[in-house]
Amino acid sequence: MQTFANAIRMPAAIALRGATSPGVLQVLRKGEELFAEGDAADWFYKVVTGAIRTSKLLSDGRRQIGAFHLAGEIFGLEAGEAHRFTAEALAGATVLAYRCTCLEPSAYGDSALREEVLASAIRSLDRAQEHMLLLGRKTAQEKVAAFLLDMADRMPDGDGPFELPMPRSDIADYLGLTIETVSRTLSQFARDGLIRLPAASRWIELCNLQALRQLNV
Amino acid sequence: MQTFANAIRMPAAIALRGATSPGVLQVLRKGEELFAEGDAADWFYKVVTGAIRTSKLLSDGRRQIGAFHLAGEIFGLEAGEAHRFTAEALAGATVLAYRCTCLEPSAYGDSALREEVLASAIRSLDRAQEHMLLLGRKTAQEKVAAFLLDMADRMPDGDGPFELPMPRSDIADYLGLTIETVSRTLSQFARDGLIRLPAASRWIELCNLQALRQLNV
DNA sequence: CGCAACTTTGAGAAGAGTCAAGACTGGTGG
DNA sequence: CCACCAGTCTTGACTCTTCTCAAAGTTGCG
Numbered sequence A, B: 001m002q003t004f005a006n007a008i009r010m011p012a013a014i015a016l017r018g019a020t021s022p023g024v025l026q027v028l029r030k031g032e033e034l035f036a037e038g039d040a041a042d043w044f045y046k047v048v049t050g051a052i053r054t055s056k057l058l059s060d061g062r063r064q065i066g067a068f069h070l071a072g073e074i075f076g077l078e079a080g081e082a083h084r085f086t087a088e089a090l091a092g093a094t095v096l097a098y099r100c101t102c103l104e105p106s107a108y109g110d111s112a113l114r115e116e117v118l119a120s121a122i123r124s125l126d127r128a129q130e131h132m133l134l135l136g137r138k139t140a141q142e143k144v145a146a147f148l149l150d151m152a153d154r155m156p157d158g159d160g161p162f163e164l165p166m167p168r169s170d171i172a173d174y175l176g177l178t179i180e181t182v183s184r185t186l187s188q189f190a191r192d193g194l195i196r197l198p199a200a201s202r203w204i205e206l207c208n209l210q211a212l213r214q215l216n217v
Numbered sequence C: 001c002g003c004a005a006c007t008t009t010g011a012g013a014a015g016a017g018t019c020a021a022g023a024c025t026g027g028t029g030g
Numbered sequence D: 001c002c003a004c005c006a007g008t009c010t011t012g013a014c015t016c017t018t019c020t021c022a023a024a025g026t027t028g029c030g
Helices: A003-012 A111-137 A140-154 A168-175 A179-191 A209-215 B003-012 B111-137 B140-154 B168-175 B179-191 B209-215
Strands: A024-028 A033-035 A043-049 A052-057 A063-069 A086-089 A093-099 A203-206 B024-028 B033-035 B043-049 B052-057 B063-069 B086-089 B093-099 B203-206
Touching: A052 A168, A052 B111, A063 A111, A063 A168, A063 B111, A111 A140, A111 B052, A111 B063, A111 B111, A140 A168, A140 A179, A140 A203, A140 A209, A168 A179, B052 B168, B063 B111, B063 B168, B111 B140, B140 B168, B140 B179, B140 B203, B140 B209, B168 B179
Parallel strands: none
Antiparallel strands: A024 A093, A033 A086, A043 A093, A052 A063, A052 A086, B024 B093, B033 B086, B043 B093, B052 B063, B052 B086
16 A cells, blocks of 8 residues: 555655654655555655545445645544554645654643644534535535635635646545536536536636536525 | 523532532433523533433434434533534433633633543544544444444443433434334344344344444444 | 547436335223 | 323325436536
């Protein structure tokens, strides 16, 4: 599960000891796997630039993406010895890696880091709760509307068109739909004037925020 | 949202300062609400006995239960000022309430509690990831099979028949199904010999663990 | 310019939902 | 101790959203 590649990559990472926190900077290329389900969980990570998707697989290949992590977010912490999900870079990304041991009570406490980790875990849990509501109880239209509003919100530039950082297959696996349903729903939204879909397939402009918010229940 | 009732109930709680941790014991009757979505999040909780369900609602009443918390589990922590979900007792339950402020870095650190809270948050996140996979990607049969195996696992007594602590409606809202589908799926499992359903509707016996595990992918 | 990957669209199938009725359970009160 | 009633659960018939399978259309990179 790519552990070998990780081992190879590590020495090239830039140590940052002495900086604000003892992290190791790691550069990821598009689609590159940071760790896989089952890998030893010796490190956890904070996104510096780019975006990371975390996902779980069923034995027959069905996939659920649990979250897209953007700059500042912490992920990869585990209760046990092994990672319970896979983490991959959406496009190019950089992350800071921290040894799990630096959270141990015995460790000379970087208590600021411990604080930050707890706050981040609580935020992740909050988002997970919200996402469970979406997966379990929302219709396809509501799912896609919620996704568009969330992405637009998290995009750095204000309003106007924006580029989604992921393909339709990732959107589908995040929303618990098929790519066909995602595509059909977007086309329907465009026909209804809620959004505009410029030629480039990953660009989207939200035209009727009110209607989209109404779908977001 | 029942904040008043909470305020009334609080004085009756038994202070436990001086015990292993500074918590306030609270007794809940069947179905009683501990806090609701939107309530001020001044306290978080640890289950002592019984079971708590946490849930979120859409404006039209659709509900998603995020988790059933059993003894030892911590829940109710929030990133912001308000609770983002509702917590209710399934049957009678007792919980320990902790002030959120006791996690602040400035507070005389009960660092053991802080450790415990972080570990619990990570476990909750892990379970949430697993549940998102279930909600987004599993069929009704797989959902019910996973639920039965999980419940049987968490029941104190070994194997043999056990009593589910919740009605079908809670199971449905936990699995992202309707009560009819839950009921039909259980009946089908019983017809196929995977389980036995004694007269009392909440009792279940798993007869073919292997087949159930196979459905659990 | 050409190809591989991605996206859109269509037609039909199927899983789960909806609506409705009836059966059962467990608790209450006579 | 039994009869009744409200709430819960099961079952049936039908609908509909979403999935599946298939094919054609685009995009973007080399």
